[in-house]
Amino acid sequence: MTPFMRSNRAVSKADIDEAIALKEVCVGTSQVMNYLTQQAGGYDNVGFTHKDLYNALQRDYTCFDDVIELDTTYKDNLYGRPIMPIVGLNHHHNTIVFATAIIADETSQSFESVQQNFLEAMMNKLSISVVTNRDRAMQRAIKYVIPYAKNILCSWHLSRNAQANIGDPKFIAVFSKCMASWWTTEEFDIQWRSIVLEFNVKKHPWVIEKGNTRHLWAQAYLIDHFFANIR
Structure with missing residues (x-):
């Protein structure tokens, strides 16, 4: 051995x-x-x-550092502070916990500090892709600390947000299909416009925002990037 x-x-x-x-x-x-x-x-x-x-x-x-996932939706500790696990996948597609941090707040400064300390501990080996929930402060921190990493939004969080904002199970089903389908960008744009019209959500703020950020969650816009099947 x-x-x-x-x-x-x-x-x-x-x-x-x-x-x-x-x-x-x-x-x-x-x-x-x-x-x-x-x-x-x-x-x-x-x-x-x-x-x-x-x-x-x-x-x-x-x-196994090519892709890491950052998430701060956990607050299950004595002080009610956000817990930020940093995880990846090994060659068996099993989750690896690289590090876990309890942070004081969810500001860009806190996220930058955690990521910089993590990179220092990991010999400054930069990941090429990062999966996150939709947190603007974290997005800014990632862009500052790992400027060349490709970012993708977590599909689980997106599905929950679709449920909270739209609520229609049929919309959630077709939205999930839009996230995962290996369409061309042109095919995606056609399908997206059709869905928006079908469910009459053209003016919904959440739908507008998702359309503007489709390059962060639609498989059609992420085909050329490696995410180790983390969605």
Whole structure:
């Protein structure tokens, strides 16, 4: 089994796989290290340090960092502060939790700080694509910190917004089709105009905004970009 080498010690692939599995369910690196130490029967037997494990997990990020997803819709903590997980996908299409931050507020400055600290910890390896919810402050932060990354809006959030703003199940169904269909941009524009007319939502502010930002959510406008099937 080929190990990942760091300093004078090695973290085996089996240990890395186990660590990744634990981090996927939001177990911190320190807790992972404690668990692996107990499994090995003590610190003298584990064969690597906390720093070695941290570096090995950083290397995992460099393998699967092409696409990351940022989300601040979670506020499930003692202080009611937004929780911002930064996640990706591995080669098995399983979710990898790279980092999680609790932020003071949802301003561009807070988002920039988290992203800059994250990039510093991950050796300044920039992603090529970022999936987010529709948050203008986060959009500005991404453009500042990762200026060349292609951004896409999360389809789950878009579907929820469609439900909240329009409410018609038939509209939501055809809107979902518009998000996912591999049309050309010309075909998309024809279909979109037809839907807007059919449901009489031409003047609806949410529909107008979605039409203006279709390059951020419609598959037709994102065909040439890699998102690892994260939608």
